[in-house]
Amino acid sequence: MLLSLKMSYKATTGEDYKADCPPRNPASESNCGSDATEAEEDFVDPWTVQTSSAKGIDYDKLIVRFGSSKIDKELINRIERATGQRPHRFLRRGIFFSHRDMNQVLDAYENKQPFYLYTGRGPSSEAMHVGHLIPFIFTKMSPGFYKNVVKIQKHVTFNQVKGIFGFTDSDCIGKISFPAIQAAPSFSSSFPQIFQDRTDIQCLIPCAIDQDPYFRMTRDVAPRISYPKPALLHSTFFPALQGAQTKMSASDPNSSIFLIDTAKQIKTKVNKHAFSGGRDTIEEHRQFGGNCDVDVSFMYLTFFLEDDDKLEQIRKDYTSGAMLTGELKKTLIEVLQPLIAEHQARRKEVTDEIVKEFMTPRKLSFDFQ
Amino acid sequence: MLLSLKMSYKATTGEDYKADCPPRNPASESNCGSDATEAEEDFVDPWTVQTSSAKGIDYDKLIVRFGSSKIDKELINRIERATGQRPHRFLRRGIFFSHRDMNQVLDAYENKQPFYLYTGRGPSSEAMHVGHLIPFIFTKMSPGFYKNVVKIQKHVTFNQVKGIFGFTDSDCIGKISFPAIQAAPSFSSSFPQIFQDRTDIQCLIPCAIDQDPYFRMTRDVAPRISYPKPALLHSTFFPALQGAQTKMSASDPNSSIFLIDTAKQIKTKVNKHAFSGGRDTIEEHRQFGGNCDVDVSFMYLTFFLEDDDKLEQIRKDYTSGAMLTGELKKTLIEVLQPLIAEHQARRKEVTDEIVKEFMTPRKLSFDFQ
Numbered sequence: 001m002l003l004s005l006k007m008s009y010k011a012t013t014g015e016d017y018k019a020d021c022p023p024r025n026p027a028s029e030s031n032c033g034s035d036a037t038e039a040e041e042d043f044v045d046p047w048t049v050q051t052s053s054a055k056g057i058d059y060d061k062l063i064v065r066f067g068s069s070k071i072d073k074e075l076i077n078r079i080e081r082a083t084g085q086r087p088h089r090f091l092r093r094g095i096f097f098s099h100r101d102m103n104q105v106l107d108a109y110e111n112k113q114p115f116y117l118y119t120g121r122g123p124s125s126e127a128m129h130v131g132h133l134i135p136f137i138f139t140k141m142s143p144g145f146y147k148n149v150v151k152i153q154k155h156v157t158f159n160q161v162k163g164i165f166g167f168t169d170s171d172c173i174g175k176i177s178f179p180a181i182q183a184a185p186s187f188s189s190s191f192p193q194i195f196q197d198r199t200d201i202q203c204l205i206p207c208a209i210d211q212d213p214y215f216r217m218t219r220d221v222a223p224r225i226s227y228p229k230p231a232l233l234h235s236t237f238f239p240a241l242q243g244a245q246t247k248m249s250a251s252d253p254n255s256s257i258f259l260i261d262t263a264k265q266i267k268t269k270v271n272k273h274a275f276s277g278g279r280d281t282i283e284e285h286r287q288f289g290g291n292c293d294v295d296v297s298f299m300y301l302t303f304f305l306e307d308d309d310k311l312e313q314i315r316k317d318y319t320s321g322a323m324l325t326g327e328l329k330k331t332l333i334e335v336l337q338p339l340i341a342e343h344q345a346r347r348k349e350v351t352d353e354i355v356k357e358f359m360t361p362r363k364l365s366f367d368f369q
Numbered sequence: 370m371l372l373s374l375k376m377s378y379k380a381t382t383g384e385d386y387k388a389d390c391p392p393r394n395p396a397s398e399s400n401c402g403s404d405a406t407e408a409e410e411d412f413v414d415p416w417t418v419q420t421s422s423a424k425g426i427d428y429d430k431l432i433v434r435f436g437s438s439k440i441d442k443e444l445i446n447r448i449e450r451a452t453g454q455r456p457h458r459f460l461r462r463g464i465f466f467s468h469r470d471m472n473q474v475l476d477a478y479e480n481k482q483p484f485y486l487y488t489g490r491g492p493s494s495e496a497m498h499v500g501h502l503i504p505f506i507f508t509k510m511s512p513g514f515y516k517n518v519v520k521i522q523k524h525v526t527f528n529q530v531k532g533i534f535g536f537t538d539s540d541c542i543g544k545i546s547f548p549a550i551q552a553a554p555s556f557s558s559s560f561p562q563i564f565q566d567r568t569d570i571q572c573l574i575p576c577a578i579d580q581d582p583y584f585r586m587t588r589d590v591a592p593r594i595s596y597p598k599p600a601l602l603h604s605t606f607f608p609a610l611q612g613a614q615t616k617m618s619a620s621d622p623n624s625s626i627f628l629i630d631t632a633k634q635i636k637t638k639v640n641k642h643a644f645s646g647g648r649d650t651i652e653e654h655r656q657f658g659g660n661c662d663v664d665v666s667f668m669y670l671t672f673f674l675e676d677d678d679k680l681e682q683i684r685k686d687y688t689s690g691a692m693l694t695g696e697l698k699k700t701l702i703e704v705l706q707p708l709i710a711e712h713q714a715r716r717k718e719v720t721d722e723i724v725k726e727f728m729t730p731r732k733l734s735f736d737f738q
Contacts, residue, residue, distance in 0.1 A: 146510060153543025158527065161542055173530055174522025177546030 044210050045166065054275075054294035056244030059097050059209070059236055066212050068098045068234060075102060082106050090235065093302050098209060098234035100219065105204045105231045114368070115202040116195075118185045118230065142361055144192040145184055152180035155221045164213050182211075183218040186230035193361050196368045203230040208237055239299050243275040259344070263337045270297060270329050270336070277318075278325035289321035290328070297325075297332040304335050413579050414535065423644075423663035425613030428466050428578070428605055435581050437467045437603060444471060451475050459604065462671050467578060467603035469588065474573045474600045483737065484571040485564075487554045487599065511730055513561040514553055521549035524590045533582050551580075552587040555599035562730050565737045572599040577606055608668050612644040628713070632706045639666060639698050639705070646687075647694035658690035659697070666694075666701040673704050 042051040042058055051057050063070050071094070076087050090096045108115045141149075158176065161167050167176055184190045188201035195201055205215055212234060219229040237244070240255045254273050257266055277295030279285035292298045292315050305311050314331065317323035411420040411427055420426050432439050440463070445456050459465045477484045527545065530536050536545055553559045557570035564570055574584055581603060588598040606613070609624045623642050626635055646664030648654035661667045661684050674680050683700065686692035 141510060141515060150543055153546065154541050156542050157539050158536075158542060158545055159538045162538065167527075169528045169531065170526050172523050173525050173527060173546045173549060174519055176527055177522065177542045180542060 046210050046213055051245050054243055054245065056239060057209075057237065059094075062209055063098050066098070066209070066216070068100050068209075068212065068232070069102075071097055071099050071102070071233070075099070078103075078106055082109050089306060089308070090303075092308065094236070095303065096206065096233045096235045099232055100215070100234075101229060101231035102204075102233060105202060108202060114366070115204055115231075116188065118203050118205045142191075142193070145190040148184040148187050148190045149180050151225050152183050152218075152221055153177055155224050156180060156217060160217065160220075164217050179214055179217055182214045183221065186215065186218045187222070187227045189227070191361075194364050194366070194368070198368045199227060201368070202228045204233065205230050206233040206235065209234040210237070238303065239296055241269060241273040241275065241296055243294065243296060244299065257336055257340065259340060259347075261340060263341065266336050266340060267333050270333050271326075274300070274329060274332070276325045276329075278328075279321075282324065285324060286321045290318045290323075290325065292318055295325075295328070297328050300332050301335065304339060305331075415579050415582055420614050423612055423614065425608060426578075426606065428463075431578055432467050435467070435578070435585070437469050437578075437581065437601070438471075440466055440468050440471070440602070444468070447472075447475055451478050458675060458677070459672075461677065463605070464672065465575065465602045465604045467581075468601055469584070469603075470598060470600035471573075471602060473571060477571060483735070484573055484600075485557065487572050487574045511560075511562070514559040517553040517556055517559045518549050520594050521552050521587075521590055522546055524593050525549060525586060529586065529589075533586050548583055548586055551583045552590065555584065555587045556591070556596045558596070560730075563733050563735070563737070567737045568596060570737070571597045573602065574599050575602040575604065578603040579606070607672065608665055610638060610642040610644065610665055612663065612665060613668065626705055626709065628709060628716075630709060632710065635705050635709060636702050639702050640695075643669070643698060643701070645694045645698075647697075648690075651693065654693060655690045659687045659692070659694065661687055664694075664697070666697050669701055670697075670704065673708060674700075 042053075042062070044050075044057060044062060060070075071091065076091050079087050079091065086092075088096075105115050107113075156179065158167070161176060161179055165179065186203045186205065187199065188195040188203065189197075189199040207215075212232065215230060215232055222229040238256075240252075241257075242255065254269065257269060261269070275294065275296040277291035277293065277298065279288055279290065295318070298314065298318065301311060301314065305314075314323065314328065318328055411422075411431070413419075413426060413431060429439075440460065445460050448456050448460065455461075457465075474484050476482075525548065527536070530545060530548055534548065555572045555574065556568065557564040557572065558566075558568040574580075576584075581601065584599060584601055591598040607625075609621075610626075611624060623638065626638060630638070644663065644665040646660035646662065646667065648657055648659065664687070667683065667687065670680060670683065674683075683692065683697065687697055
């Protein structure tokens with residue numbers, strides 16, 4: 001029965017579901033897109049990211065499993081041509097590694113047609129960590145927004161969210177209906193104060209790959225409610241200091257660098273907690289070299305060090321053993337300290353009025369009709 | 370498995386679920402409170418009311434099945450003592466026939482403690498029918514209201530709504546989560562503009578009995594989120610002109626008298642469509658008398674004719690055969706025509722400003738702190 005449910009779902013959902021999900025056991029059957037049946041396999045859904053590999057998630061496998069598209073050299077070149085800008089280091093280094101319909105967005109951009117970004121943050125603690133540095137959008141429930149939530153809820157059955165998210169009969173109805181709330185900002189008609197009556201402006205969603213199930217569902221619903229499918233750019237996960245096996249948690253102070261950390265705390269945390277790919281002794285390290293693929297300090301540098309050449313030099317030196325772990329960590333500390341200090345200085349300048357204006361649903365400096 | 374699910378639900382839900390729901394088949398198992406397994410049995414849930422009896426639903430059986438309490442003479446007397454008013458004809462005549470916790474509301478009333486009413490209308494066509502005459506409350510989604518929706522959604526699982534409403538895996542997630550939206554107005558904290566910070570003001574809900582499943586669920590959740598359970602008064606159904614076998618429908622113009630009907634339309638509809646308990650010929654009617662228990666004109670008079678003595682005289686005369694069907698219908702027409710005309714005159718006086726003020730969430734003329 002579970003198999004036929006899933007198959008009938010696949011039959012209605014089209015190209016976003018061409019991923020290969022071979023039947024294994026009932027748990028994985030009701031949870032296509034996640035994968036926890038074999039100990040060595042990664043597990044990725046919007047609530048849990050787990051891998052037993054210190055290198056982190058196998059993203060190539062994930063692309064196959066999710067049925068999304070790899071961000072390849074050709075796409076990055078097109079972005080560079082279209083924008084006339086050097087592509088962001090997150091694109092150059094494969095941090096954003098997967099996408100859906102990014103070519104449509106580039107078509108729109110080249111034809112001077114509008115599109116908009118949907119990205120968000122729901123920090124679970126007062127202090128945000130460096131993974132929260134991406135700009136925020138908090139959505140406030142306007143009538144247009146709520147109308148879309150209800151419209152989406154009408155077009156998604158329990159069978160479908162069971163298939164996509166692995167929900168069970170014991171889950172609360174809030175969790176069951178929530179995917180429609182996450183889906184709503186994907187449609188421009190959710191923001192009439194910005195887009196007027198336009199329902200046809202495509203949305204681009206840059207997000208970590210674990211959020212893809214929500215937008216697979218959204219893209220399935222879109223044509224049925226006469227809205228354009230949102231395009232997606234998928235990023236890899238920002239690793240915890242302890243290693244790429246898990247996502248870091250805002251509730252564990254030692255799992256990451258926080259935006260309220262002092263220069264001293266940054267130094268201590270990196271030195272004490274950042275998982276090292278170095279050897280046990282200096283002698284061994286000089287002889288055999290370190291392993292950048294599992295070294296968290298190196299991973300953090302791929303996110304925060306802008307200079308590609310310098311990064312490549314560090315990789316070579318650390319891999320050959322020319323650079324020691326302490327030196328690598330010192331480099332990271334010297335990148336993070338000014339970055340965080342600058343954020344703290346700018347945050348200090350934010351007044352209640354600025355926050356209030358930012359949070360008020362309002363027309364932006366773009367004209368739509 | 371279905372049995373154990375239902376039993377574990379009953380185990381957690383306490384006194385509102387003491388109704389006897391013997392296992393019959395899976396459909397009725399997942400649908401306690403509804404009942405469609407035997408052809409002769411009534412079916413009542415929030416979407417469907419059906420009976421094969423021309424007398425309408427067997428309300429005494431429904432009280433047992435729903436586990437609610439009968440509105441007996443003692444309760445009606447207490448209402449009369451507490452209010453110093455003759456009880457409304459809907460109470461005197463058993464139109465409101467069932468309740469939950471009405472004695473708590475009377476306690477509050479006698480102790481000059483506040484409580485509030487929750488009642489509503491969602492007309493499915495432009496023209497409303499006489500069943501819509503009860504005052505409206507349209508709820509607008511305020512932050513306090515929405516917070517309660519989410520709080521309730523967090524405390525109700527799919528298993529529970531499956532048990533209460535008979536939802537299946539093929540139902541859309543909007544339907545599955547909707548009971549929390551209907552539940553929210555039962556709590557005073559949903560209306561901060563009226564009740565300030567008070568979360569402890571009890572709500573009284575007068576509604577037709579088919580809405581009880583929503584509030585059974587609400588009463589189950591209430592103590593778990595530290596709110597008082599809403600009290601309930603259950604009414605019988607206002608019958609369609611065609612007979613008490615079904616509820617009337619706002620989308621079928623001949624199923625009831627509409628609030629936009631002219632005096633002439635009222636006359637035609639009653640004469641042509643009101644199901645009669647009279648005999649086939651005048652001779653038979655004079656000899657054997659008519660049947661008030663199935664006569665829709667008589668049923669409508671129990672709702673709209675205020676004079677109890679006159680109503681009792683009509684019952685006697687029609688039952689004995691002294692009153693003919695034409696005379697009974699004429700009486701009803703003469704009651705309905707001025708009632709509807711008065712409504713139309715008052716409706717004409719309603720300006721856009723009055724509607725706007727009525728619909729604006731605002732402090733009312735009651736002080737809470």
